[in-house]
Amino acid sequence: MISVHILIYFFSSISIVIGINPLAHKDFFDVRQLYSIKSLFDAGVHLGHKTGVWNPLMKQYIYGDRHGNHIIDLNETDRHLFLALNVTSHIAYRKGVILFVCCRPQFQHLVQKTARECQEFFVIQRWRGGILTNAHKLLPVPRLPDLIIFLSVPYNMDAIRESAQANIPSIGIVDTDCNPNLITYPIAGNDDSLSSLELYCRLFSTAILNAKVQRQNDDNYTIDKSNDGETPRDNSRAEMAS
Amino acid sequence: MTSLMHMVGRRKFSTGLPSIFKLHRMDAYRGIQVWKSLVQTNTNRLITRQYSRLDTNRNEQQSSSIIPEERYKNEIAAFERGKRRLALMMEKDPETFTDQDIEEALAYLLPSSLFAKDARPIMKHPLELLPKIQEKKIDKDGRPFAAGYYTGFPAFYNTIHVIFFIRFKAIKYCLQVQFGNEIGEREELLMSLSLGKEVDRLADEVTQDLAPADFSQDNTNLSFRWLSSDQMKDILQEDITDRQYDYLIARLERLQQFPNSNRVKDFMDKYRKNVELRSTKVKIRPLSVAGVSYNKGKRKTAVANIQIQEGTGNVTINDKSLVEYFQQLLHREQVLYPLLVLNLTHAFDITCSVRGGGLSGQAGAIRLGIARALLSFNEAYKETLDECKFGDKFWIILDTDELLHRDPRIVERKKPGQKKARRKFAWVKR
Numbered sequence: 001m002i003s004v005h006i007l008i009y010f011f012s013s014i015s016i017v018i019g020i021n022p023l024a025h026k027d028f029f030d031v032r033q034l035y036s037i038k039s040l041f042d043a044g045v046h047l048g049h050k051t052g053v054w055n056p057l058m059k060q061y062i063y064g065d066r067h068g069n070h071i072i073d074l075n076e077t078d079r080h081l082f083l084a085l086n087v088t089s090h091i092a093y094r095k096g097v098i099l100f101v102c103c104r105p106q107f108q109h110l111v112q113k114t115a116r117e118c119q120e121f122f123v124i125q126r127w128r129g130g131i132l133t134n135a136h137k138l139l140p141v142p143r144l145p146d147l148i149i150f151l152s153v154p155y156n157m158d159a160i161r162e163s164a165q166a167n168i169p170s171i172g173i174v175d176t177d178c179n180p181n182l183i184t185y186p187i188a189g190n191d192d193s194l195s196s197l198e199l200y201c202r203l204f205s206t207a208i209l210n211a212k213v214q215r216q217n218d219d220n221y222t223i224d225k226s227n228d229g230e231t232p233r234d235n236s237r238a239e240m241a242s
Numbered sequence: 243m244t245s246l247m248h249m250v251g252r253r254k255f256s257t258g259l260p261s262i263f264k265l266h267r268m269d270a271y272r273g274i275q276v277w278k279s280l281v282q283t284n285t286n287r288l289i290t291r292q293y294s295r296l297d298t299n300r301n302e303q304q305s306s307s308i309i310p311e312e313r314y315k316n317e318i319a320a321f322e323r324g325k326r327r328l329a330l331m332m333e334k335d336p337e338t339f340t341d342q343d344i345e346e347a348l349a350y351l352l353p354s355s356l357f358a359k360d361a362r363p364i365m366k367h368p369l370e371l372l373p374k375i376q377e378k379k380i381d382k383d384g385r386p387f388a389a390g391y392y393t394g395f396p397a398f399y400n401t402i403h404v405i406f407f408i409r410f411k412a413i414k415y416c417l418q419v420q421f422g423n424e425i426g427e428r429e430e431l432l433m434s435l436s437l438g439k440e441v442d443r444l445a446d447e448v449t450q451d452l453a454p455a456d457f458s459q460d461n462t463n464l465s466f467r468w469l470s471s472d473q474m475k476d477i478l479q480e481d482i483t484d485r486q487y488d489y490l491i492a493r494l495e496r497l498q499q500f501p502n503s504n505r506v507k508d509f510m511d512k513y514r515k516n517v518e519l520r521s522t523k524v525k526i527r528p529l530s531v532a533g534v535s536y537n538k539g540k541r542k543t544a545v546a547n548i549q550i551q552e553g554t555g556n557v558t559i560n561d562k563s564l565v566e567y568f569q570q571l572l573h574r575e576q577v578l579y580p581l582l583v584l585n586l587t588h589a590f591d592i593t594c595s596v597r598g599g600g601l602s603g604q605a606g607a608i609r610l611g612i613a614r615a616l617l618s619f620n621e622a623y624k625e626t627l628d629e630c631k632f633g634d635k636f637w638i639i640l641d642t643d644e645l646l647h648r649d650p651r652i653v654e655r656k657k658p659g660q661k662k663a664r665r666k667f668a669w670v671k672r
Binding site: 095097099109112113115116119120121122123124125126128131138139140141143145 | 376380383393402406
């Protein structure tokens with residue numbers, strides 16, 4: 001135990017407080033619990049575009065085609081979605097700025113609502129070119145986001161390019177006609193239907209809110225501990241890690 | 243600054259100047275020292291730039307002083323000292339030394355041969371000169387306050403969001419009434435997004451049954467106008483584009499069409515202003531003792547004097563009958579239009595004298611006179627006459643909007659070098 005604690009000391013200051021290093025844990029925020037492959041299927045995430053409009057770069061995520069439509073491999077989607085949700089949670093846990101981008105008119109209210117729900121940020125309607133690469137001119141205070149979630153990739157290629165230039169990690173829902181190359185965490189899935197968009201929004205907002213609650217608890221715990229060292233605490237997470 | 247000092251020195255001590263300069267050299271020098279920091283050549287921009295650079299540091303250091311007077315305390319004190327010293331140098335009373343005096347003093351003490359006015363030395367109150375303190379945009383964790391921070395128009399999107407939510411809640415309410423059970427917000431959102439117009443229609447029907455009283459508030463004499471683009475910019479404090487303005491207005495209009503939108507009147511009133519209908523401004527002349535209404539109407543250059551009394555529908559124009567005077571059906575229709583609208587063609591006798599203008603102008607003038615005169619008999623005609631919108635049948639009357647409105651259009655003047663107002667002379671190049 002002592003050696004573990006010494007190791008942890010080097011990882012981060014938070015780790016001392018809660019007894020484990022969140023980054024060392026595979027699924028610190030339980031994002032696996034948020035969805036199942038069945039729920040993805042029910043939301044129609046597996047439905048791709050017509051085979052004619054595909055982007056060959058998406059080949060690795062495609063399961064096959066049926067009646068002229070590509071079907072996305074939900075095992076792949078599951079793997080990538082998990083990664084993305086995990087990263088989102090970690091960034092939210094560290095009070096990072098998360099930006100939702102979706103410039104499709106039919107989803108703008110949904111996205112704005114999601115971003116406001118989890119107290120994060122949004123860009124709808126129009127991406128102002130240079131907001132990341134020319135931030136000191138375009139923003140009152142040049143504070144760049146720490147993670148950008150693209151919910152309509154084909155509509156925001158310029159924004160994706162910019163985030164790649166500015167070295168900001170990005171998550172993107174890539175349909176079978178999208179180019180996943182510039183996106184840090186691509187998630188293969190349907191990006192045209194309301195049901196699937198709604199699913200992504202719910203997943204991301206829940207992940208963010210959970211991470212924030214977690215952070216709040218840990219902060220409170222720190223304060224309690226500094227007040228009196230013998231405050232009892234539920235150590236289930238610490239046990240899980242060890 | 244040193245060059246300025248040289249300039250002052252050369253001018254001050256070589257030529258004839260107020261005795262104070264000779265007597266108190268050191269005083270004069272100190273005075274300049276004090277406001278040296280505030281007087282700069284080509285300064286407006288320089289100072290702004292310097293301070294805006296400092297501003298980020300200042301924000302962190304003294305976060306409490308958002309009040310400009312507090313923030314620029316030292317600068318203001320320095321300015322006051324400098325002003326006092328300057329007044330003494332100019333042998334004036336420091337208490338009554340105005341900004342005008344400062345300008346004159348500077349022009350005298352630091353004469354500048356530079357042409358550009360903004361490049362000459364200035365000395366102004368720090369609050370005028372220094373950058374305005376803006377509200378803080380990010381919190382202590384470095385996270386922006388506004389959810390729409392990266393859109394560049396947070397206030398605009400806040401408004402859009404509020405409008406969306408009002409409609410959203412209304413629809414939710416309607417659906418609950420319709421289906422009689424509690425609906426989760428998320429399901430509701432989905433329904434409102436996917437059903438679209440269908441939900442609107444549903445909501446219309448439901449709420450109409452529920453609360454008809456809410457439709458007719460006592461604003462019968464009031465119509466309204468949305469705020470202009472510039473006014474909207476002032477309210478939002480954002481330089482929204484024309485497209486965004488149109489979008490916002492479209493949202494507001496849609497909200498307004500929604501049944502029971504009067505319930506959110508307070509919210510809507512922020513973005514519109516009430517305008518009185520023209521009919522409220524119309525002066526109604528009382529009937530004469532004999533029961534005759536005298537009135538005047540004008541159109542183009544025609545002027546018509548009207549007498550109306552109750553009768554059987556005789557119309558006399560300049561001692562001729564209507565049919566005799568106006569050959570064209572169009573003109574006859576014009577004259578009788580107010581009566582046609584009110585269905586009173588056979589209820590009044592009309593006598594009028596009209597002069598000036600052509601036939602259509604005269605017809606229009608008589609129409610206006612009759613419409614006005616009818617009000618003397620019954621004020622309730624006002625609404626019908628004012629709000630009367632014209633259909634395809636009376637296409638010519640579409641020219642003017644309302645029957646009680648004097649058509650303000652007159653003939654455009656002829657231009658020199660042209661044949662008429664717009665018509666050019668015929669010419670061939672060579």
